[in-house]
Amino acid sequence: MIVQIQAFDYLTAPASRLVASGGLWAALPRLTRGMPMARLIITADALKPEDVLNGFYEVATPEGYLPPGVMAYRIAYEDHLRAAVREVRYTRLYLTIDADMEADALLNLLGAYSIPAQLLDHELPRPFQRAVAGWETLQAEDGRHLAVLRSRYNQYGGILHPQTLHNLLAQEFPLWIVLQIYTYTQPEAMRLLRLKGAMAQYSQDRNEETRHEAATAAGGVQAVRDALARGEALHAVSLYVVVDGPDKATVNHRATIVQSTAGLEMERLYGTGTLLAELFSAEIRPSGTLTGTWSEGTPLTTGGVALLVGSAMSYRRRTETRGVMLGIDRNQSPVVLNLFNDRNPSYNTVILGQTGSGKTFATLLLMMRHLLMGVRLIIVDPQGNIDLPFLGEEVYQRNLVGTSRATVNVLDIVHEELGSQVELALSMLRMLGVWRDGDALARALLDAALVNLYKPVWGQTDALSPTLAELQAVLRSMPVSTPSLQEVRDRLVVMLDIYVQGSQRELFGRTSIDFNLDHALTVFDVSRLPQQGMAGGLRSAFLSILVANINQGIRRRRLQGDRAPILFFVDEMGILMRDAVMAEYISSEYKTARARLVGMIVADQDLHSLLGPRDEKGLHHGIPILANAANTLIFNQKDSERARVREYFPGLPEVLVDALPILPRGTCVASLPDDLLVVNVVPTQLERIVFSSRLQDREMARRIVQRLQSELEVMG
Ligand SMILES: Nc1ncnc2c1ncn2[C@@H]1O[C@H](COP(=O)(O)OP(=O)(O)OP(=O)(O)O)[C@@H](O)[C@H]1O
C-alpha cells in the first residue's frame, strides 16, 4: 500500500516532531504482513515565480472588470511577484508499507505517530517508465540518462542530525529518493548482535588500526544492546538516490554532488536490474532482488531511523499558489493565501502586535491584494490615516465618523429581536454614563421607556430608530408612582440632557452615515470620535453602534443577493471588548461571519487588550474571537506577554514564542490553517507609499498611479 504523507517545517516544528515516528518503525514486524519493511519515497521539485503568477490569475478578477486605480495596483502587484518570488525547492513524500490493515486504519495509525497521511491522489512520480541499462548509466526510453546511488553499508555509522538530508533535498536538479527501512525482529536482532560482537572480539590479524576498529565495533554493539534494552528495535536502513540528466556528463556530475551533500556515504550502483522498479513500486514484495539485500543496509537503532526520517520529513516549503501573497517566509517561500479558502473553518483573522510593529500595514496589504480577487473591503480606521483616493470614487468611499455631518445614533436598531435590542441600548446608555451597573430602578425605568420607543416601529423595514431626545421625552412623560422612582427618573432626564442639549448634541441625532456599503472599499475613519478615557465610554459606544450598523448593512446586502466575499477589519479591537454586552455581540457576529461570507479581521496590541475583562464566570470576553480565528498573525510582542501567548497558543513551539519580542517591524509569526510560518511582509513600492501616512508619500503615490495608468493607456 502506498500513501502520501505531509512534510513539516523544521523551523517551526516542535523538536519532538523530528523523532515522533520512531514507534512506527519499531513496530513494523507487528504491523506488516510479510515483510517488516517500509519505504519513504521523496521527490523534489521546484516552485517557480510563474507558478505563483498563474495561481494568482486563477483567482484574480479578470482585468477587463477592473477600474483604472485597481488596475494600476494590480500591475504593481504582478511586477512585484515577478521580482520578489524566488524559485523554491519543495518535496513530496510517499510511504510504501505492507500493512496488515485497511487503508483508513493505516492513515489513523500514521496520524498517531505524527505522520499526517492521505490516500494517493495522483500517480507516484517515478524517475522513468522503462529503462535500459547502459555502460555507466541507465537510459530511460525518452533518452534521459539516470544514475543510481545507495548509502554504503557502514557498521561504524556516521553522525545523524535533524537536517542530515536537507542539503541533498535543496539541490537544484530533480531527485528521486528512497529511504528503505527494514526492522529486525527481536530474535533476529539478538542473533545479529551476537555475531557482530563475536566478530569484533575474535577478528584475526590485529594491528593498531584493526584493534581500534574492533574496539569501536564492540562499543557500538554495546550501545545497540542498551538501546534494545530500552525498547528500541534494530533496523537496516538504505538510502537510494536517483538522478537524471540529458547526457552522461550531467548525470555523472549530479551523482558527484549527491555524494558530497547526502550526509551519508553514498556509492554508485551499476547493473541495477529490476531494483528501481521495485523501489518505486506501490508494494513491498516478499521476493525479488531487494529481499536478498535488505540486511545490507546500515544498522541503525530506532532513534537513529526516526531522526533520519525526521530529517526527510522536515524539509517543507509552502507551495500554495492560489491566492495573494502576504510575504516571504524564512525558507524564502512565497506565503500565498486566500482568506476565503473553503477548507478553512472560518475566514476570520486575529492580528496582534505592539505599536509600530506593522499590523495595520500588513492588514491593509493583505486586504488590498484580496481586492484583486473581487473581495469587498470594509475598514474601521481609528487613527484616521488610511486614505486610498487613487482607487477612484467608483471604488472607494471614506466616511469621517463623529462630525455633525456623519453621525451614528447609539439607539439604532441593529438586532432582530426586541429583547436583545433593548439590552444593547441599555448597554450603550451605561457606556454614556446615563446610568450605572447595579442601579436596578434606573434600569427598570430605562427598560420600560425603550420598549415604549421600539415597540411601535418593531418589525417595520424602513422605520426610523428612536433618538436620545425621544428617549428623554418618553422618560419625562412617564408616570411614576413613588418619590424614589421620581427621583431616579429626574436624574436620568438630567443625564440625557448632556447629549440632547449639551456641547456634543450634534453627535447624538439620527444616523446620517450611509451603510449601504456599495463601494468595493469603504473606510470609516473614527479618529474624530471622542478618545478613550475622555468622557467615559463614549468611544466604545460609538464604535459599537458603528460596527453593529455595518453588520446590518452587510446583512442587507446579502438579502439583496450580493455574494461577493467581504473582509471587515476592525483595528484596535480591545476598545469594543470592554463592555460585556458589546463583547458578546461582537463575539457572536465573529462566530457566525462565515455563514455570511464575511472574513473579520481584528487587530490589537496584545492578548490582554484583545481578550478584554473577565465575565462573571471568569472567562475573558474575547476568547471566542481567538477560538474562531482561522488565521493568527503575531507581530512583535513585549517580553512580558510571553506567558499569556503560551497560555492562549499552546501549540506554538517555544522557539517561536521566544522569538516574538525580537521580531523586527513587518515580520510576524503566522499561524494558518495548514501552516505555521515566520513571515516577512513585503510591500510593493506602491504599497509602501500608499499605506504611509506621510503627506509627501501621498503625493508620490498619486504620481506613481498616474504613471501606471498612462502606461495602461499606451498598452491598451
Ligand atoms: N512590512 C513592512 N514593510 C515596510 N514598512 C512597514 C512594514 N510594516 C510597517 N511598516 C512601516 O511601519 C509603520 C508602522 O506600522 P503600522 O502602522 O502597521 O504599525 P501598527 O502595528 O499598526 O502600530 P499601531 O499599534 O501604533 O497602530 C508603517 O507606517 C510603515 O511605514
Ligand SMILES: [Mg+2]
Ligand atoms: Mg495600527
